[in-house]
Amino acid sequence: MKLMLFGVTGGTGAQLLTQALAAGHQVTAVARDPARIPVTDPGAQLTVLPGDVLAPETPEAAEAAEAWRQAVTGHDAVLSCLGSTDRKHPTTVYSEGTxxxxxxxxxxxxxxLLCLSSAGLEVTPAVPLPQRLVTRYVIQRLYRHGYADMARMESFVRSPAADGTVWTVVRPPMLTDGPLTGTYRTAENAALERPKSLSRADLAHYLLTHVDDRRAHRAVVEIAY
Known part of the structure; x- marks a missing residue:
């Protein structure tokens, strides 16, 4: 497949890029700072484009944004691992970027389109009580800006403004740097029973291997061990 990836300098995005190239896919990776892309020997299967998914603030940024927009043509799918590590300030990287x-x-x-959200957005009865309390009173408050923007993103992809987009929103739990196992549980448009953690490698594996999964089309997917 020919894939366009965003957010490849983050933990999950780096795993996704590595796995996509190892699987023989042709990849276009877009990053604000291409020097941070974790591939030392890209080879013929990787095209790297500088670019920001948010509104460009300089003529140079506008030129780079136009370049990645034009480059979307011909790809089979777009996979987004966009995210923000800033907990103190509001962000629009999820909603405006998407x-x-x-x-x-x-x-x-x-x-x-496949993109990432978070299982922390909703606290369902399927989650054990101690985990529900921690999520509601600690995690949701700590990451309130990011979660608010993820909610806006999910609302957008469901809206008429995104008509024609065959989207999948993936909601992982707490992520770890554990190994790739290829073994995890998923639930489409439903709560996952007693979700645990998930490695970034396995999250990337799901994204890469479910591009053609019709069960995930226009679905919010919960995933965990």
Missing amino acids: RNIVEAMRASGVHR
């Missing part, structure tokens, strides 16, 4: 990606996809005739 909106800009979808607009570029629609202009290019590309329909398949």
